[in-house]
Amino acid sequence: MVKIGIVGGTGYTGIELLRLLARHPQAKLAAITSRKESGMPVADMFPSLRRVVDLKFSTPDEADLKSCDVVFFATPHGVAMDMGPELVRAGVKIIDLAADFRLKDPAMFTKWYKMEHKALDLLEEAVYGLPEINRAALKKARVVGMPGCYPTTVQLGLKPLLDARVIDPTHLISDSKSGVSGAGRKAEMNLIYSELADNFMSYGVSGHRHHPEIAQELSRFAGTPVGLIFTPHLVPMIRGMQSTIYARITKEADFQQLFEKAYEGEPFIDVMPPGSVPDTRSVRGANTCRLAIHRPQGGDTLMILSVIDNLTKGAAGQAVQVMNLISGLPETMGLDGIGLVP
Amino acid sequence: MVKIGIVGGTGYTGIELLRLLARHPQAKLAAITSRKESGMPVADMFPSLRRVVDLKFSTPDEADLKSCDVVFFATPHGVAMDMGPELVRAGVKIIDLAADFRLKDPAMFTKWYKMEHKALDLLEEAVYGLPEINRAALKKARVVGMPGCYPTTVQLGLKPLLDARVIDPTHLISDSKSGVSGAGRKAEMNLIYSELADNFMSYGVSGHRHHPEIAQELSRFAGTPVGLIFTPHLVPMIRGMQSTIYARITKEADFQQLFEKAYEGEPFIDVMPPGSVPDTRSVRGANTCRLAIHRPQGGDTLMILSVIDNLTKGAAGQAVQVMNLISGLPETMGLDGIGLVP
Amino acid sequence: MVKIGIVGGTGYTGIELLRLLARHPQAKLAAITSRKESGMPVADMFPSLRRVVDLKFSTPDEADLKSCDVVFFATPHGVAMDMGPELVRAGVKIIDLAADFRLKDPAMFTKWYKMEHKALDLLEEAVYGLPEINRAALKKARVVGMPGCYPTTVQLGLKPLLDARVIDPTHLISDSKSGVSGAGRKAEMNLIYSELADNFMSYGVSGHRHHPEIAQELSRFAGTPVGLIFTPHLVPMIRGMQSTIYARITKEADFQQLFEKAYEGEPFIDVMPPGSVPDTRSVRGANTCRLAIHRPQGGDTLMILSVIDNLTKGAAGQAVQVMNLISGLPETMGLDGIGLVP
């Protein structure tokens, strides 16, 4: 059994972790922290966990996190780099679902997250938690920075093309759409139901924190700095995310086959047959990324549709996938949930 | 022209007032206050009003409210009783959309709203703003306490029956359902999209502030204290409210005809034909209450379906209706909007 | 392993059965029929099942249903009574999710479903599939008529009270609300998105097919014919159902304790603590019924809030629970899914 701690379990990635770990055959939930809700049974906040999870929230001090094998940070940015070093020294492996270990360049981190990075050592050794790309490194990792949800869709949607050098890396466009849970569980006016229901809009058009993260990784694949336009939109739904990605072809290839080969054997990536259109509900609550490759009117532009559940493959599910890897467990353990349809 | 001031225009009743008054042939919007947003153009907060309303929010001090003919309070409870007396002395008529002038008994006000009443004189002279019931008094009113949204549905649904003494007033049940905008425009966790969408629940089951208000008015109609169970539910939709009301018959009558007679000529009450079922969208944005009278399986219980838009007939629309009355204008002026379907 | 056939798998109860059975440790999906979609891979219709279910739809003739241990009917009314007798003679146990084996009186069946009953023998031996009430009989059953979704909520919400003879059985009210998936997967105008979203309404007020079913069972509990008003409402959400039930107290008791005792040890019934309010999302995709008992203002009326997922505890999940019972498996096997929140 892997002994698990969760720091900051009152948000949506927190409850999604709980939902998955509560049914994971090898996970033993030992502690979950929340300064604010300390003492409250988790199931009082999330009644869906009544009679399933009998933990109470504790303060980070009360929780004996150092005795855990793995600690997840489902916290705001900045917490993992604060608490992480001591845990790692104590032999704990840490998985951060926030942004502390995503951007390799600490200056970029400071620019986008408005704080100094406090754990440069950990940052340097941290592995970027996208298993389909960093599987080998993750198996040996002590510190993992999990990708953002948007970055997961865009990277999985572009990697085979950039690897194969068949598209123009200087003019990539990702027109991305997310359900509202991606914005987190926060008491903010612009997140309330009556503001968002039956409504649609772009946001973050002047610059979104996921942009540098995506650009960093795509540039690694391309072997050259990429040019990327990334436009997020807010969809009136709870879960689900799609990136509609446009790239100019520079070299002909069998693009469908390229993807099928690249992701052959991947348990959580589904390259759909030609002509397909994935919908977000088909991955609701599932740790799956569905991809469809299109070439509109046979022209020189490829269009990739990349769909995930932002809380599962886009956050907590992918984090459990990483936990399996770093704990020597089968990568798919505890992640066989089927998309909830309808 | 009626010169209008609005105190507290940043909530949903505020913007609904603006939407209606901006197209009202005899309303001249002179001032709208918000301490917090002072200086901001109203249309910056609500882009739907771009090129329609060019007012800016001002502080209550800057706004020359005393020069207005009518001032609406679209504020939290307690503001109207604070600012009202001075305005009334200056000859301004005030219409409060909050609860300051709803409950006739100041002790009840204190019990439910946790504050002392500061304007007992105004409370005493205040007229309850349900035009279909208090039309004559409203024409001469200087101070009006507008009904809550739930109370509007329940009163209009029960008055003809209580007046006619044909039902048991001691065991009334209103199982009521509201869209989320009824909870207001507030940055609260339990109002955010991801908590409420695709979800349904009761709330306020241990006691809701609209209960004493409804009971007060129903008791007036019945001529005796009523017994009322009132259960509000939250529906994942923006606007719309239905009360499903159950009452035991004590005396036979032609109940359909009773309603048709009671509301004959009422411009904003639509007694539907026997067997009908109103839906909330049919009154979306319209100042209409639709009623349907049913007698399930021909038994001894009546069921009344009473449907409004909580922001229109349940708040701002009804307030404009009252403004028309107290200003000597045709009651329906500016209120001919048709339900937005689909 | 239990060899399973599903007749009529293209509706919502069909896909919910597939979702549950695909992960059931002892279920072997052998055949799924659809005359219309014969030959189509199930996963082409429901991409959420890609790489999970590799069955194709077959015609009832092709499917070797007689070799199955258990056959589920997720069909329109009338199919199970048609095909059932031959299967039962062949030793197959059948579980009908439609109405063929719900109403004990064939005349009632004909009245409400507009067809003659064709399998009176099976009807007579059929057990009503509510495990919390008929567990012993179900373990030996060959033919099971699964309860409707509304009936599940109302029966579980009233049984302890009727058993204990503490309420007036002649004036029961169930004000019930359902998500749209309860209406099935049908190409009907009144089910399309733009008709139902952001909208709320009652329906079936002149008589709903679940009424006689509920009344039949409640009368059994009460030992006397009950009087029941049952008002269904349509909520703009996909899954989820609540019955808000009102009953007049005839004898004092500790009602909370009454429920806790009645459902002690029940794995799928959660009697919440006093003062609680269940929400439908807490059971989204889970085989749980959550109950809360209230006594508004301490008066003489009880209010029970009874919440399920209409497709899970209200249909397919409960059917799998029954399958476990009639197959000698642990009742909870394959049913440990946690409500998907948010």
Added chain:
Amino acid sequence: MVKIGIVGGTGYTGIELLRLLARHPQAKLAAITSRKESGMPVADMFPSLRRVVDLKFSTPDEADLKSCDVVFFATPHGVAMDMGPELVRAGVKIIDLAADFRLKDPAMFTKWYKMEHKALDLLEEAVYGLPEINRAALKKARVVGMPGCYPTTVQLGLKPLLDARVIDPTHLISDSKSGVSGAGRKAEMNLIYSELADNFMSYGVSGHRHHPEIAQELSRFAGTPVGLIFTPHLVPMIRGMQSTIYARITKEADFQQLFEKAYEGEPFIDVMPPGSVPDTRSVRGANTCRLAIHRPQGGDTLMILSVIDNLTKGAAGQAVQVMNLISGLPETMGLDGIGLVP
């Protein structure tokens, strides 16, 4: 007064026309046809029109359409070209909201709509009903083909740039998103609530009928055939549409100013200030197109956000705007509705 006939009033463009025309000061609704619903009061189908519209549906034969001044076709494709010639000969002006008069090339019409064009004379004289572009011609038109909803957003979003020859016309991308009402009021499985709610997907990726229409008009503006990728997506909301348009800059300019100048004085086009993001609800039920011009990261690609209500500026509202023009009325008459927020 303009005497109005509507052919085919049972769909969403039909009821939107009724909503607008019922309050239009110079419109006299004379007839509305529906073969299927002939004899039924319009308000029975759409209760939002109770006590507002007292017409009944009639058959086209009963309706004396030739005596009308203007006849709207809110019908499936092919009806206007069938009935139009006789009406035009009788002196009636016709406005088709379907596709019969959109594509100038009858071969293209046949290719995309799978029928021969039957009224080539009318097609030739028909004016394309986008007032901001064809105002002068529309004032004299007898036959108008109204633009589709998507084409309205894309054309208004690209015309100033193509006119000014500042972007590359060969690689335009419109990533477009629509509410569900754009698909019409049809009993189709893929339109039902439980299939679309809380879900998001692309559709029509292999070719959408609006593509040739958009390309035809953009090519006119550009003076050269354009290359266009047009990807429609379905958003779980009723009304509202956004096109997120990407174009490569070929010549520097003050793009914000370009748009402001191009649309100066336009009553229904709102070029928002730099940095703005329009949301669809701000135009819910309003005849407005809101545009925002962005240049992501100061690169060589422009992004234009173009937002309308697909039923109003995208269909019925724009058709009334055209009716005003061809009838010599003020263009804005009857179209001053404000976006319904929230």
